[in-house]
Amino acid sequence: MIHKKMKKMTDNRPLSPHLSIHKRVLTAVFSIFHRISGIGLSVGALLISIWFFLISFGPEFYIYFEIFSKSILFKLVLMIWTVGIFYHLFNGCRKLYWSFGIGMELSQVYKSGYAVICLTLISSIVVWYFA
Secondary structure (H helix, E strand, C coil), X not given: CHHHHHHXXXXXCCCCCHHHHCCCCHHHHHHHHHHHHHHHHHHHHHHHHHHHHHHHHCHHHHHHXXXXXXXXXXXXXHHHHHHHHHHHHHHHHHHHHHHCCCXXXXXXXHHHXXXXXXXXXXXXXXXXXXX
């Protein structure tokens, strides 16, 4: 009996819009991408390990990697991985400064966020220009 009364009371409550009403905060977006780039770097490290593994089996197995590495898909993945390396590095340095209480004012948080983006893009372009 009590259960039915509670059910009726909860049916009339409005539903919360949850995440759709919240503004995306720059620090939250950067934190999410920092975690995504960390996972991507781990996957990239796994692929490098496979590359070394193929080298150890000799040229008859390495030829498969060589064929795959000439594809545009491989170069695109490598380019994204390069961006991930620099983003993770610069954003990690930014978080390290925050650990010491440096740069915690809102204006500095936004400036350092845009600096991370600029440094990531510049570093990635420089690496791919000389590669």
